[in-house]
Amino acid sequence: MYDLVSTFVMGMVISGGLIIAIGSQNAFLLKTGLTNNHPFTAATICFLGDFLLIGAGVFGVGALVSVDSVLGILLSITGTIFLIWYGSVALRSAIRGTGTLVVEQSERSPSRLKTTVLMAMAMTFLNPHVYIDTVVLIGGVTASLSQNLKPWFVAGALIASATWFYSLVFVAKKLSNVLNKPRAWQIINTLIAFLMFLIAAKLLYTLIGVWT
Numbered sequence: 001m002y003d004l005v006s007t008f009v010m011g012m013v014i015s016g017g018l019i020i021a022i023g024s025q026n027a028f029l030l031k032t033g034l035t036n037n038h039p040f041t042a043a044t045i046c047f048l049g050d051f052l053l054i055g056a057g058v059f060g061v062g063a064l065v066s067v068d069s070v071l072g073i074l075l076s077i078t079g080t081i082f083l084i085w086y087g088s089v090a091l092r093s094a095i096r097g098t099g100t101l102v103v104e105q106s107e108r109s110p111s112r113l114k115t116t117v118l119m120a121m122a123m124t125f126l127n128p129h130v131y132i133d134t135v136v137l138i139g140g141v142t143a144s145l146s147q148n149l150k151p152w153f154v155a156g157a158l159i160a161s162a163t164w165f166y167s168l169v170f171v172a173k174k175l176s177n178v179l180n181k182p183r184a185w186q187i188i189n190t191l192i193a194f195l196m197f198l199i200a201a202k203l204l205y206t207l208i209g210v211w212t
Helices: 002-021 023-035 039-064 070-096 113-125 128-142 150-170 172-179 182-211
Strands: none
Touching: 002 023, 002 039, 002 070, 002 128, 002 150, 002 182, 023 039, 023 113, 023 150, 023 172, 039 113, 039 128, 039 150, 070 128, 070 182, 128 150, 150 172
16 A cells, blocks of 8 residues: 555656646746646646657557566666656755746736647647656656556646646736745755655665566
């Protein structure tokens, strides 16, 4: 039971940390919420994009290799290095207090449904970092998980994704007042850094177990 819960939480933490850091997508969703430009549609497209990409990472890349294979070990090492780097970037941003998420007044004009749909798809599928984060990184992290734990990771990841996306669009006015303050992002980035380092340590522990 502990393994199921910890895997579920790990999925939430990794997915949440990656999603929060994608500034352009978040700014777009915040804007649709502030202007009421088809917010549910925009959030749903972003969520479905995560569903497809996370699934590709876990059941595609992550399922093609076993944790004790050479490729599985390399993927896990890559995932660990990425998590350490990602956490370091978040920690540096927290120390410097440079994080913000501001939607300019000029960006708050209404738009058509077609425009919103196309923009949501572009923000989701045309960002190369999204593929690195969701497919490669998540594939590497989940390569160390047994098959019965992978659905729990996906469930946690998707709950984090849905919670963040729909919160951004439906509580946009309140969130915009918080997310445009550097102090709020110092706290968020500090938490992201701590959790990424923690998961990286867990991956290293798993790898040491494989080697020994």
